[in-house]
Amino acid sequence: MLDNLSVNKRAAILSIVMLVVGLLIWEAAIPAQKAAGELTEYERLTGGGAQKAGVPPPSQVIVKAWQELSNPFYDAGPNDKGIGIQIGYSIYRVLSGYFLAALVAIPLGFLIGMSQTAYKAFNPFIQVLRPISPLAWMPLALFIIQDSEASAIFVIFVCSIWPMLLNTAFGVAGVREDWVNVARTHELGALKTAFTVILPAAAPTIVTGMRISIGIAWLVIVAAEMLVGGTGIGYYVWNEWNNLDLTSVIFSILMIGVVGMMLDAVFGVLQRAVAYAE
Amino acid sequence: MSKPFLSIERLTQQYPDGQGGTLTVFENASFGIEKGEFVCILGHSGCGKSTIMNILAGLAEPTSGVVKMDGFAVSGPSLDRGVVFQNYSLLPWLSALKNVTFGIKARYPSWSADKVEAHARDFLAKVGLEGDVVYRKPSQLSGGMRQRVSIARAFANHPKLLLLDEPFGALDALTRGTIQEELLKIWSGTEQTVFMITHDIDEAILLADRILLMTNGPFARVAESVEITIPRPRSRTEIVEHPNYYAIRNHLVQFLGQRSKELAGQQSDVPDQRPETVRIDVSETETATEGSAPPPLRAVNT
Ligand SMILES: Nc1ncnc2c1ncn2[C@@H]1O[C@H](COP(=O)(O)OP(=O)(O)OP(=O)(O)O)[C@@H](O)[C@H]1O
Ligand SMILES: [Mg+2]
Numbered sequence: 001m002l003d004n005l006s007v008n009k010r011a012a013i014l015s016i017v018m019l020v021v022g023l024l025i026w027e028a029a030i031p032a033q034k035a036a037g038e039l040t041e042y043e044r045l046t047g048g049g050a051q052k053a054g055v056p057p058p059s060q061v062i063v064k065a066w067q068e069l070s071n072p073f074y075d076a077g078p079n080d081k082g083i084g085i086q087i088g089y090s091i092y093r094v095l096s097g098y099f100l101a102a103l104v105a106i107p108l109g110f111l112i113g114m115s116q117t118a119y120k121a122f123n124p125f126i127q128v129l130r131p132i133s134p135l136a137w138m139p140l141a142l143f144i145i146q147d148s149e150a151s152a153i154f155v156i157f158v159c160s161i162w163p164m165l166l167n168t169a170f171g172v173a174g175v176r177e178d179w180v181n182v183a184r185t186h187e188l189g190a191l192k193t194a195f196t197v198i199l200p201a202a203a204p205t206i207v208t209g210m211r212i213s214i215g216i217a218w219l220v221i222v223a224a225e226m227l228v229g230g231t232g233i234g235y236y237v238w239n240e241w242n243n244l245d246l247t248s249v250i251f252s253i254l255m256i257g258v259v260g261m262m263l264d265a266v267f268g269v270l271q272r273a274v275a276y277a278e
Numbered sequence: 279m280s281k282p283f284l285s286i287e288r289l290t291q292q293y294p295d296g297q298g299g300t301l302t303v304f305e306n307a308s309f310g311i312e313k314g315e316f317v318c319i320l321g322h323s324g325c326g327k328s329t330i331m332n333i334l335a336g337l338a339e340p341t342s343g344v345v346k347m348d349g350f351a352v353s354g355p356s357l358d359r360g361v362v363f364q365n366y367s368l369l370p371w372l373s374a375l376k377n378v379t380f381g382i383k384a385r386y387p388s389w390s391a392d393k394v395e396a397h398a399r400d401f402l403a404k405v406g407l408e409g410d411v412v413y414r415k416p417s418q419l420s421g422g423m424r425q426r427v428s429i430a431r432a433f434a435n436h437p438k439l440l441l442l443d444e445p446f447g448a449l450d451a452l453t454r455g456t457i458q459e460e461l462l463k464i465w466s467g468t469e470q471t472v473f474m475i476t477h478d479i480d481e482a483i484l485l486a487d488r489i490l491l492m493t494n495g496p497f498a499r500v501a502e503s504v505e506i507t508i509p510r511p512r513s514r515t516e517i518v519e520h521p522n523y524y525a526i527r528n529h530l531v532q533f534l535g536q537r538s539k540e541l542a543g544q545q546s547d548v549p550d551q552r553p554e555t556v557r558i559d560v561s562e563t564e565t566a567t568e569g570s571a572p573p574p575l576r577a578v579n580t
Contacts, residue, residue: 178363178367179367181355185355185361186384187357187384196380276371277417
């Protein structure tokens with residue numbers, strides 16, 4: 001019966017089977033909470049009667065997800081905001097830092113890609129700065145900027161600049177000389193050449209860099225928000241861990257994955273739009 | 279004799295040879311091309327044809343010497359010199375139509391978008407590209423189609439000088455013949471001058487008013503300038519019957535097969551190495567007078 005289905009359909013069926021089996025195993029592996037009557041004397045004395053923090057079964061997570069997602073934007077004070085608001089804060093920070101980085105990285109990458117001298121001059125700095133974990137900048141950023149919000153954005157800026165910078169430089173440097181010669185024989189000026197020949201020629205490489213950057217930025221924001229606190233999905237995870245609400249922790253982990261996937265998908269679309277075959 | 283439209287004066291090109299010395303590709307090469315002339319250049323691989331063409335296009339600087347067009351020294355590329363590159367050099371992210379409008383917009387910045395597009399379609403139609411094909415990207419076109427887009431792009435700009443680097447090199451004989459005829463058709467309706475590199479002797483005889491022959495490098499020379507004394511319009515099937523055809527062809531084959539080697543590597547002290555004019559005309563040998571230029575052999579090919 002499976003034989004006459006398309007590859008996509010077969011894969012989808014397999015995915016669903018894996019999901020269901022995984023969830024069932026997970027559900028079965030969690031021991032049920034003991035009822036209060038079965039508690040021993042000792043447990044009653046040590047407070048064991050309170051709801052124990054254990055890994056919740058998937059059914060609880062699904063219930064939690066349903067609750068949260070049916071009212072994602074409620075705001076009941078600093079420690080109790082809807083998941084939608086928290087994710088909104090995180091996306092806002094990621095995009096701010098990311099676009100600032102793009103604003104610097106793409107023009108600078110152009111310069112580095114077009115000129116051997118600029119490449120050689122910038123290279124040592126790039127080589128030293130690039131391997132630094134973006135979170136290592138956090139204390140310095142907090143001290144200099146004196147603002148946790150701006151510091152988080154700065155950390156995103158620092159982590160997303162490198163892939164964009166290097167890919168832009170690489171893409172621009174690799175533009176076929178034939179195409180540049182086409183621009184030259186048509187007497188195009190430097191700016192016109194940059195926009196009508198070099199940019200479209202290097203666009204696939206540049207967008208690949210942008211896609212890598214957004215992925216890294218989304219990885220880093222969670223850690224950054226755990227450090228600076230206040231708002232955001234990273235803070236939410238940390239806060240729920242402090243509340244020992246593991247159901248919420250698991251739910252937010254899943255949300256981080258879903259949002260990351262969507263951000264990546266946007267750049268996937270962009271990548272397809274600028275791709276060309278030689 | 280008045281200055282020709284295009285004059286190449288004492289052109290020398292040297293490159294480092296990779297072992298600390300210099301490689302002289304050619305030295306003091308001088309020749310002229312008249313307005314409206316169709317000139318082909320033949321020579322063995324590596325003798326420096328592409329190098330000469332890049333200098334004519336203004337894409338490369340010679341080690342010494344000048345190229346003058348209309349009396350002015352060429353410095354840098356110009357819209358007056360259209361180039362059809364050996365590998366087509368179409369921009370792969372643009373459709374065939376957009377590749378042609380790209381050139382026209384650069385040439386006529388004041389034209390409206392409609393006019394630019396109509397002009398582009400006109401020239402694409404001249405090379406036989408009409409309908410949906412013009413919306414395809416170069417990667418979706420066959421080699422011959424790409425070549426034609428490239429030719430349309432160059433011709434649509436009405437350059438005074440057209441430079442073609444082995445434009446039909448990768449095509450099969452049939453497509454090649456069709457495009458050759460299209461090229462002649464477009465060229466014969468204009469005042470354009472064509473300088474074309476080719477490896478194909480028959481193609482050169484079919485197309486050219488004059489064929490320049492280069493000796494092997496290093497120290498290559500443009501040794502001879504052979505006039506093609508076959509009246510136009512010419513067609514591939516008919517020129518072989520013309521009495522001059524085999525005489526000219528034999529001369530060219532003999533040069534490329536033998537004399538290009540014998541003459542190679544002779545470093546001469548002559549400051550100006552002009553090619554020797556060769557006129558082969560078995561039907562009117564007595565009237566061929568050296569030095570006086572014959573009327574340009576041009577007719578509209580129908
Ligand atoms: N940038 C360069 N550096 C060093 N040598 C070069 C360079 N460009 C060309 N040459 C040399 O100059 C000579 C002429 O090259 P050119 O490309 O003009 O040959 P060609 O006549 O066009 O050959 P083909 O028919 O194979 O295209 C060759 O010997 C080549 O090795
Ligand atoms: Mg060549």
